[in-house]
Amino acid sequence: MTKDAVDLSVTLGKIKLKNPVMPASGTFGYGEEFAPFLDLNDLGAVIVKGTFLKPRMGSPQFRMEEIPGGMICTIGLQGIGVDRFIKEKLPYLRQFSTPVIVNIGGESVDEFARIADILSKEDGIAGLEINISCPNVKKGGMQFGIDPNAAFEVVKAVRNSTDLTIIPKLTPNVTDITIFAKACEEAGADAISLINGLVGMGIDINTRRSKLGKNLQAGITGPCIHAIALRLAYLVVQAVNIPVIGVGGITGAEDALEFFIAGATAIEIGTYNLIDPRVMIKTIEGIRQYLADNGINNINDIIGSFVLS
Numbered sequence: 001m002t003k004d005a006v007d008l009s010v011t012l013g014k015i016k017l018k019n020p021v022m023p024a025s026g027t028f029g030y031g032e033e034f035a036p037f038l039d040l041n042d043l044g045a046v047i048v049k050g051t052f053l054k055p056r057m058g059s060p061q062f063r064m065e066e067i068p069g070g071m072i073c074t075i076g077l078q079g080i081g082v083d084r085f086i087k088e089k090l091p092y093l094r095q096f097s098t099p100v101i102v103n104i105g106g107e108s109v110d111e112f113a114r115i116a117d118i119l120s121k122e123d124g125i126a127g128l129e130i131n132i133s134c135p136n137v138k139k140g141g142m143q144f145g146i147d148p149n150a151a152f153e154v155v156k157a158v159r160n161s162t163d164l165t166i167i168p169k170l171t172p173n174v175t176d177i178t179i180f181a182k183a184c185e186e187a188g189a190d191a192i193s194l195i196n197g198l199v200g201m202g203i204d205i206n207t208r209r210s211k212l213g214k215n216l217q218a219g220i221t222g223p224c225i226h227a228i229a230l231r232l233a234y235l236v237v238q239a240v241n242i243p244v245i246g247v248g249g250i251t252g253a254e255d256a257l258e259f260f261i262a263g264a265t266a267i268e269i270g271t272y273n274l275i276d277p278r279v280m281i282k283t284i285e286g287i288r289q290y291l292a293d294n295g296i297n298n299i300n301d302i303i304g305s306f307v308l309s
C-alpha cells in the first residue's frame, strides 16, 4: 500500500479533520507565527492561544525553565482578549481550509458562557476548547477543573451558549480524572482533551528562591509527561463515549500512535513545537508511513486497538 492511499481523517463532534494532528494551545500562537515553517492547510486543525474576554498580562518574568525532558512554565494565560482576537487574528486564519478551534478561559461560569456566545457569532470558528485546567493561575485556571460540579457547570453553560463543537480540556492534577471526564460528557461536551501541565516548581540553589522569579508553581510539560498523559487518556477512553484527544509530551509519530492505540481519536503537540516547528508535519507523515507499512488504510482502524494481555 502506498502512503498516499491512507485515510487519516477523523471526526470530533461536528468537525471533520483531514488528519488527527493539531497544535496544543499556547504553543502555536495564533498560527501566523508558524507560517514560515509549515502550511497551516496541512494540519488537522489549528488550536489558538487561550482567549479570555479581556486582555491579560499573564505572569511576571521569569516564566520558563528547562528541566530534563521538558520544562516548567507559567505564562499565566497572557492573551489579547476576544475582541482583538476577532479583529486581528481571525481574518488571517479564515484564509485556510483548516478548522479553527479557539481555546477559551474565564474567571466565572458566566464569563465562559459570554465568550462562547461572542465567538459563536463569528464565521470561521469550528470549535471551542474549554480550558478548565491551567496549572498556574488562581482565578480562571484550574479552579473549575478540580471540582467536578464546577467543571459540569462551566461545560453546561458553554453548551447552552453555542452550537459549536465543544471540547473541555482536563487537568491531570486530580485524584480520579474519569470523574471529570464523565461530568463533562454529561454536561454536553462533544469531545474531551487531556492533559494540561502537571503542577511543579523549581528552586535555584544559589538564591534559594523559585527558579520562576515571583512565581511559585508552574506547569510541567514536554516529553517527560508523555507516559502520564498516555495512561490518563487510556483511562478516560474507557470512561466516556465521546472522542478523546491525547495531549502531553508528544515528540513524533511513535508517541502519537501510542495515544491512538490507547483509543484517542486525535492528538495535540505542544512543547515540542518550540524545539522543532515542523514536528506536526513530520508526525503526520510518520503516522501515514506506519499505517501504510502495516497495511492499514484508515486511521480509525488503529484507534483503540490496544491489546490488553
Ligand SMILES: Cc1cc2nc3c(=O)[nH]c(=O)nc-3n(C[C@H](O)[C@H](O)[C@H](O)COP(=O)(O)O)c2cc1C
Binding pocket: 024, 025, 026, 027, 049, 050, 051, 073, 075, 077, 103, 131, 169, 195, 196, 197, 221, 222, 223, 225, 247, 248, 249, 250, 268, 269, 270, 271, 272
Ligand atoms: C508556553 C505554553 C503555553 C500554554 N498555554 C495554554 C493555554 O493558553 N491554554 C491551554 O489550555 N493550555 C495551554 N498550555 C498547555 C498545552 O496546551 C498542553 O496541554 C501542555 O503543554 C501539554 O502538552 P505538551 O507536553 O505537548 O507540551 C500551554 C503550554 C505551554 C508550554
